[in-house]
Amino acid sequence: MQFTGTERYVAPPELAIAVNAAVTLERPLLVKGEPGTGKTELARQVAESLGLPIIEWHVKSTTKAQQGLYEYDAVSRLRDSQLGDERVHDVANYIRRGKLWQAFEAEQKTVLLIDEIDKADIEFPNDLLQELDRMEFHVYETGQTIRARHRPVVIITSNNEKELPDAFLRRCFFHYIRFPDADTLRAIVDVHYPGLKPRLLDEALSQFFELREAPGLKKKPSTSELLDWLKLILAEDLSPEDLKRDAGAILPRLHGALLKNEQDVALFEKLAFMARRQR
Template sequence: MKFQGTADYIASHDLSVAVNAAITLEKPLLIKGEPGTGKTLLAHEIAKALDKPLYTWHIKSTTTAQQGLYEYDAVSRLRDSQLGNDKVDNIANYINKGKLWQAFEADEKVVLLIDEIDKADIEFPNDLLLELDKMQFFCYETGEEVIAKHRPIIIITSNNEKELPDAFLRRCFFHYISFPDRETLKEIVAVHYPDLEEQLVESAMKLFYEIRNQRNIKKKPSTSELIDWIKLLLVGKINAQELDDVMEGKSATPFLGALLKNEHDKAMIR
């Protein structure tokens, strides 16, 4: 299995190498990068390119590692026992399988996305060490040893909100998605807007980089924000000359709120 991007996702050479190395080593691929550089989308495109099912586990601040394995619904079992429901005799009826269990029991190799792992408690990654390393865990309620039928392709994203434990990092293949160079960014724009006028693309990207390269802004606009901004330019029928006028200081940047997301940064840019 080799990943080289898709028609909808332009993957750099380094990113393709990282994905294929992680698959070869059968290690989780830990992806970091600026927000909006396509970290989450990568797992979807890997699944599409390799024609594999995708299981997505979105992590929140309240998420525990146990939820990825399974949860025992003791409350429902108690209620059913009071109602005389026969299903209480089988405790397995009250085991809610998590995304890891679902991926482990799949009849084929799947892609498992653990999205924004750094949102969870600092102990969360450590609590998954054995499961990610050995691809198995024990369900105490049923006495069942759950072992992966096929080792899933695991993609883990992080926005660097917290440092991840060394023991966890050791088990991963790491890649940082750098902001794309100008030519790659043009390819990405072309994927979303294949019929866009060349001069409008040039003027839009020139203004975009001018804004992004400002030293004093706190949140630099990302690839996804550029795509949104271009969509608004098309809807607003903004032409290349109008964007050139902005560069010359003759007018204000149209739809600036699509690129800059706080009042400090908007105050820095006209």
């Protein structure tokens, strides 16, 4: 089982090496990088490439580690007991299986995505240490021990919003997805928009990188935002000449696909004003 990328996902060699190393070591793969660099999509494409089903656990700020194992619905059991429901005599009827339980119980090997783990509180990763290490956990209400039939390929993503505990990091294989260079971006664009005219792509990439490299930018546009921008450019049937800007027009056409906050728009408006004063 070797991952090399797919027709729809351009995986740089170092990323493919990281995926395959994590699979070989049977360690979770912790993937960090800027938002929009394809971390979540990586897990889906790994599953497709290896011919495995995927189970996705999208973490929120309110998510608790226990929810990934199971939840005991005591409220429903109490209500059923008041109604005289026979189901109340079997506590298993009130156990909701979490994503880890689903992955452990699967008939075949799966890919388990734990997406944006850094959104949860700092104890979240520590609370999963033993379960991800031993691939088992105990259900106290029923006395069961749930063990993985097949060790899943675990891919964990983080936007680096907070530091993860050292004990958790020791158990992972780590890879940071760097922002693609121009050649890799061209390959990615070719996957999504094959046959895009070279001159149009050259002009778009030139403006895109100029935008990303502007000093003081709060949020740099990502790969996914470049693809959205190109989709709009194609929908509007713009030519390379349409994209070109004069000295006073700092903001690119359809810039709302690239700049996502008012501070960055104001920054470029200020640059435009300064450019006009110098003319």
